[in-house]
Amino acid sequence: MMARKVLALNGDEAAAYAVKQCKPDVIAAYPITPQTIIVERLSDFVADGELDAEFISAESEHSALSACIGASAMGARTYTATASQGLALMYEMLFVASSFRLPIVMSVANRALNSPLNIWNDMSDTMGARDCGWIQIYNENAQEVYDFTIQSFRIAEDHRVLLPVMVCHDGFVVSHSTEGVETLSDSEVDSFLPPRTPVYPLDVENPVTIGCVGVPEYYPEIKYQQEVATKKSIQTIKEIINEFNESFGRNYDIIEKYQMDGAEVALLTIGSASGTAKDAVDEMRAEGKPVGLLKLRLFRPLPVEDLRKALSGLKAVGVIDRHISFGSMGGALNMEVRAALYEMRERPHVMGFPAGLGGRDIRVEHFIKITEELLRIAERDVLEEDYRVVGCRGPGCIGP
Amino acid sequence: MALKSLPLHEYLSSGHRLCAGCGEGVTIRQILKSFDEPPIICNATSCLEVSTTPFPYTSWRTPWIHPAFECTGAVAAGVEAAQKALIRKGRKKKWDVVLALAGDGGTYDIGLQSLSGALERGHKFVYVCYTNDAYMNTGIQRSGATPRAAWTTTSPAGKVIPGKTEWQKDLMKIVVAHDIPYAATVSPSYPMDLQRKMKKAIQADGPSFILALTPCPRGWRTPPYLTIELGRLAVQTCMFPLYEVENGQYKITMKPKRKLPVEYYLRPQGRFRHLFTPKTRHDIINAIQAYVDKKWQEIQKLEQLTQQ
Ligand SMILES: Cc1ncc(C[n+]2csc(CCOP(=O)(O)OP(=O)(O)O)c2C)c(N)n1
Ligand code: SF4
Ligand SMILES: [Mg+2]
Numbered sequence: 001m002m003a004r005k006v007l008a009l010n011g012d013e014a015a016a017y018a019v020k021q022c023k024p025d026v027i028a029a030y031p032i033t034p035q036t037i038i039v040e041r042l043s044d045f046v047a048d049g050e051l052d053a054e055f056i057s058a059e060s061e062h063s064a065l066s067a068c069i070g071a072s073a074m075g076a077r078t079y080t081a082t083a084s085q086g087l088a089l090m091y092e093m094l095f096v097a098s099s100f101r102l103p104i105v106m107s108v109a110n111r112a113l114n115s116p117l118n119i120w121n122d123m124s125d126t127m128g129a130r131d132c133g134w135i136q137i138y139n140e141n142a143q144e145v146y147d148f149t150i151q152s153f154r155i156a157e158d159h160r161v162l163l164p165v166m167v168c169h170d171g172f173v174v175s176h177s178t179e180g181v182e183t184l185s186d187s188e189v190d191s192f193l194p195p196r197t198p199v200y201p202l203d204v205e206n207p208v209t210i211g212c213v214g215v216p217e218y219y220p221e222i223k224y225q226q227e228v229a230t231k232k233s234i235q236t237i238k239e240i241i242n243e244f245n246e247s248f249g250r251n252y253d254i255i256e257k258y259q260m261d262g263a264e265v266a267l268l269t270i271g272s273a274s275g276t277a278k279d280a281v282d283e284m285r286a287e288g289k290p291v292g293l294l295k296l297r298l299f300r301p302l303p304v305e306d307l308r309k310a311l312s313g314l315k316a317v318g319v320i321d322r323h324i325s326f327g328s329m330g331g332a333l334n335m336e337v338r339a340a341l342y343e344m345r346e347r348p349h350v351m352g353f354p355a356g357l358g359g360r361d362i363r364v365e366h367f368i369k370i371t372e373e374l375l376r377i378a379e380r381d382v383l384e385e386d387y388r389v390v391g392c393r394g395p396g397c398i399g400p
Numbered sequence: 401m402a403l404k405s406l407p408l409h410e411y412l413s414s415g416h417r418l419c420a421g422c423g424e425g426v427t428i429r430q431i432l433k434s435f436d437e438p439p440i441i442c443n444a445t446s447c448l449e450v451s452t453t454p455f456p457y458t459s460w461r462t463p464w465i466h467p468a469f470e471c472t473g474a475v476a477a478g479v480e481a482a483q484k485a486l487i488r489k490g491r492k493k494k495w496d497v498v499l500a501l502a503g504d505g506g507t508y509d510i511g512l513q514s515l516s517g518a519l520e521r522g523h524k525f526v527y528v529c530y531t532n533d534a535y536m537n538t539g540i541q542r543s544g545a546t547p548r549a550a551w552t553t554t555s556p557a558g559k560v561i562p563g564k565t566e567w568q569k570d571l572m573k574i575v576v577a578h579d580i581p582y583a584a585t586v587s588p589s590y591p592m593d594l595q596r597k598m599k600k601a602i603q604a605d606g607p608s609f610i611l612a613l614t615p616c617p618r619g620w621r622t623p624p625y626l627t628i629e630l631g632r633l634a635v636q637t638c639m640f641p642l643y644e645v646e647n648g649q650y651k652i653t654m655k656p657k658r659k660l661p662v663e664y665y666l667r668p669q670g671r672f673r674h675l676f677t678p679k680t681r682h683d684i685i686n687a688i689q690a691y692v693d694k695k696w697q698e699i700q701k702l703e704q705l706t707q708q
Contacts (some may be wrong), residue, residue, distance in 0.1 A: 009461070025482060025485035025486060025489065026478065026481045026482050026485055028474075028477075028478060028481070034414035052485070052488070052489065053485060054481035054484055054485045056477060056478065056481050056521065057521070058474060058477075058517060058518030059513060059514070059516070059520070060513060060514075060517070062470070062471060062474070062514070063471060063473070063474035063477075063513070063514050063517055063518075066467060066468070066474035066475050066478065066479045066514065067474045067475065067478030067481065068478060069465075069467045069475060070442060070465065070467075070474070070475035070476065070477065070479040070480075070482065071478035071479065071481055071482035072478075072482075073465050073478075073479070074440075074478075074479055074482035074483060075482070075486065076481075076482035076485055076487065077490070078478075078482070092468060093467065093468060093471065096467045096468055100467070106444075150605035170703060174408065174517055195491075201465075202440050202463035202465060202479065203463055204437065204438050204440065204462070204463060204496050207438065207461060207462050207463045207464070208463060208464075209458035209460050209464045209465075210464065210465040210466070211443075211453075211459060211464075211465055211467055212453035212454065212455040212466070213449075213450055213453055213454045213455060214455050215454060215455070216643075218455050218456070258474060332434025372454075
């Protein structure tokens, strides 16, 4: 194996460095905190001749994604990055990209949405875009950002998948925190990620019509095929992660377990909160409490069967969402986990904990309180509330 | 160049579902005749798009993509950029012309930002805006291109308000302000003028822009057989002057021998009927005439100013 460099990179730089090694043909993007470092670094790589790509400094995120759609339809490997308001502005085009089955990769440095204006982390942006037909991968730290940016291109461009991928990391907590990232050599990336082979590119020799009118007599079949492809992609994603693990000595999965042996209650986390939550689990374990943690990496497609398997046998699960779906049962993850488990005969109680909104710190003591609540639920075998907001001054909330 | 010498290919095949006499169909057919080889087309949501691609059918013998309404400039930019990269890296052999097609709604209004961004960045493409002065696909609503006093379903000729109260946006000025190498207005009623300008647009070193007036029988409330005649009257009344701006130099390409009163253009159209019945609104017609005269003088001055 070739010598690998460990570089000091923050999450954004890790994404940019990975993208450079993936050799995209076209990048179209627009700056927005906390993603901006990505487009700045990529601009540097292009300006310094380290990356041979067309860089389109679009005049908006809507245009950035539209340009990516045009470029990807031509057969180019295509990348963009955004966050928050930018992703919201792209919303219309997100559906078009996935329905065209274009393997665009987009980094999202998760950030809260206005109003009030808030540049800090939560997942209102990508969770609000969960039904757009994109694969969504959530990362805990810069190393994961690096590794999964590379895998995202493989996943997206795999002919069994052909779907765009959002590869997400928490704003500031990950995007701006520098860590040692073990990078792969260029040749390792090349061997893992061959050049893209487009299926139906825009080609004068072989003209295709992309983006026709779909009347009710055809629309459902087209959407059904998209749904089948999205569901089936779980298997391919697992295969690609396994190949990556084996090739480069990593140990990733779509759901990762921490201290789950003998656990009776568990936290289910997504993104960077997992790190702090693990510390809380360690503390509880030291006190002999049967507490474990599951980290969900893949939210779209939702690995329903894997979730059922991972959660079965538990007495209570606390789902840590990083956003609120207003007027329902907390966050989307809580609702979907509950829905997934509903038809199981023996199922744990599931309570939602929307936490860390707009960049509010979620600390170890928050997770301790949550696990204590879960242990109470397990003991009494009743769930009294669907969810409680964490890290907020308000009646019924857990801690400021 | 003569009409007879135009290529026989039909990149937009017959059998599409545009209305009889639709100016969009005639004009785009002429536009495509100016190509020796098929371009890659990026189309905006509009009558043209909807009427030519009802799955599983397509009228297009060229590669064609329609992602949405307001992003045609950006999509064409992406296609152009991809082509540059792929050719440079040896994954594509030859350069194909990138042709963006969008209506007045998709250009004057909702797509203006996307167009402006792409023009500023200098992507090499030909952008053709076919204007029929309204959002026809959604049922004749006013746009920035709708002329003053025209009836549309959102600028109705009511008991108090007589149609659209604002003047048409001067899109050409906005486009020309980007200092692109070539911009021109065309009409299907002047096919050889259109051909000549399209050739220049295709050869331009950078983005080029073509504004085509495409009469719409359905929305203008006119019989289908009047489409070409109305195109001619628009030019002869100077409601829609034919000119080009090449590297900043204005040139009027069709100076009417006898400039006709605007009434000749307005009267045959149902969308201006309220200017003539129940009583003739001389106030409005005169205001339109004065405005058209002013714009006509302005363009002549620009021609003088930028010559030499
Ligand atoms: C974002 C968005 N808003 C509104 C629409 C609805 N819509 C579709 S076509 C159209 C009008 C098109 O007008 P124009 O560009 O002038 O083309 P025409 O139909 O007149 O040829 C509108 C409003 C849409 N498709 N997308
Ligand atoms: S409504 Fe007008 S623009 Fe649309 S197809 Fe009919 S004639 Fe053409
Ligand atoms: Mg129109």
